[in-house]
Structure formats: C-alpha cells, structure tokens
Amino acid sequence: MKKLIALLFLLPLPALAQQTCPPTGTIAVDAALLCWTNATQDVNGNPLPATGPFALTQTRVQRAVVGSTASCAFTVIAETLNVTPDVTQMFFQNLPVGKHCFRARHISRDSADVELFSDWTATVSKVTTSPVPPPAKPRPLTITIH
Numbered sequence: 001m002k003k004l005i006a007l008l009f010l011l012p013l014p015a016l017a018q019q020t021c022p023p024t025g026t027i028a029v030d031a032a033l034l035c036w037t038n039a040t041q042d043v044n045g046n047p048l049p050a051t052g053p054f055a056l057t058q059t060r061v062q063r064a065v066v067g068s069t070a071s072c073a074f075t076v077i078a079e080t081l082n083v084t085p086d087v088t089q090m091f092f093q094n095l096p097v098g099k100h101c102f103r104a105r106h107i108s109r110d111s112a113d114v115e116l117f118s119d120w121t122a123t124v125s126k127v128t129t130s131p132v133p134p135p136a137k138p139r140p141l142t143i144t145i146h
Helices: none
Strands: 004-008 032-037 056-066 075-082 089-092 097-107 114-118 124-128
Touching: 032 097, 032 124
Parallel strands: none
Antiparallel strands: 004 032, 032 089, 056 075, 056 097, 097 114, 097 124
C-alpha cells in the first residue's frame, strides 16, 4: 500500500496540550508525536475502497527501545498499537530515557477476510532524556577511622 508517511516530531509540547500535526509548540523531552497520511491506493496504484474488502481496517504502530547509539532494530518490541483508519497521529508521553524507534504499516482484509499487510514505513527515532535533571552527586566521601 502506498503513501503511508510517518513523521516524528522532535520538538519539545506541554504533555497535556492538544496535539496537532505538525505541532504548533514544543514536544517534551520524554515525548514523541507520530503523524502519518493514510494510503489511498494499493501497491498497484488502484484506489482503495472506503469500505468493504480491501479497505483499510487499521494502522499498526510499533515502538522499540535500543541503546542510544544503536541503529533501530525491532528484535524486541516495546509496544504494538493498532488504530482505526480515522486515526492519523499518536502522542507518546512519559517515555523512559533511551532511543525509541517507531514504524507503522497498514492492514486491510480481502474478500475472504484474510489480513493484508503493507510494508513497514521507514523507521523514525527519538532519543529521550529525563524531564527532571537527576540530583547532584554526593559530596566527596570521607572515612573516619577510630
């Protein structure tokens, strides 16, 4: 299926603000906003119907967490979410510190109700940091021996 476009906005938004794609503010350091455009055609260029066989039934979004300098690999999936075709964005908040990799694919069903999967989108990623700085290290230690 063509034209599934995933964008990851890395700008810092208040976590409770209504999110729009593209964002109008900043995205928190521990958050990510994914936006995409649903496919309107199949891989052969034929229009997708709005309902019935071959219509989009859902978009599957996966998130993996890897080392901060590692390339994105989806060998261990942290999260898989399926959303209906009317959803074209996802806002992730309170992500743990690390590199988060995201990808998406469309799912439809044929006339025999068998699921059909698009290829995965290109992977997008964001390295998250703690929104609250850690405490300072302890003062130099001393040992008193009596």
